[in-house]
Amino acid sequence: MMTTYAVEDGRLALRDGVLPAADLVHAVWIDLLNPTPEEEKAVQDALRLEIPTREEMQEIESSSRLYREEEALFLTANFLYGVENGEYGSTPITFVISNTALVTVRYATPKAFSVFALRCQRSPALVATPDAVMLHLFEQIVDRLADILERIGSDMDRASSASFRSARTKVKANQRDHDLREALITLGQVGEVTTRANDTLLGLTRILSFVSAEKATVIRKENQVLIKTLVRDVRSLVDHAGFLNNKATFLLDAVLGILNVEQNAIIKTFTVASVALMPPTLIASIYGMNFEYMPELGLRFGYPAALLLMVCSAALPILYFKRKGWL
16 A cells, blocks of 8 residues: 655645656655555656665565665664564665665555554644654654554553562462462563563664664755754663663562462472371281281271371371471
């Protein structure tokens, strides 16, 4: 799907579908989502730019993701998407920027793109120049990543508090197991999201560094300040994502430690029960022997005495364990 953005008489002109070359030339931003061959050809013929294929976008070497052809810059990075519905992933998005237009090629829709498209409709000044569109879009992506990191940080705090509270207080085993399981799931999600967010931030860092080093004419002087602001924001988010990763690792170790303690307590209970039942089992085995002459078999109180001996032989080990502090 092709969506073009242009400013006409101070208003945003937004059009969907393949347009004639004359209209594409006047577009400031051309957004290609799952582009068809016809859409790619129309953009290439109108702007005289080579649109990278999906296979080329997935290449990981830096020279294939960040390069320059004449006055146009080709910038590709992985971006996080799908966090809202829990089916998150990373998708490569290419930004082709020239003096006249910005072309974005993507095969998924991060929420930042949808939010920025709505902002453009309210504020057409955002689509004044191609470099302004790209930098303000980066700004929206950074804001979105900040919101995601804040949210998963809060989720991690709630999950860890619930698991530690259950470990400290006397709650039902089912509730404690549920809290610990939820904490493990949340910590796993935190690790996955922060890793993908770090990948996005790394891609943005490389793009901003490449644009600054190239000193390309496609980036106007008035937008250089915005690049510096973006670099500072990206660095701060990288630090925060690293902090969340370290915190998640610590909490994961703590939760696994709690689970080990619970398992050790269960194993200890079974061990004590086994040891306590060994003497009664021995006594019962002795009196289960079929010998003709066993003195106790002729006693009137032999049966109650044997039962009492079994109870005492089971109680004595338990009392001993409690005195040693093993129970």
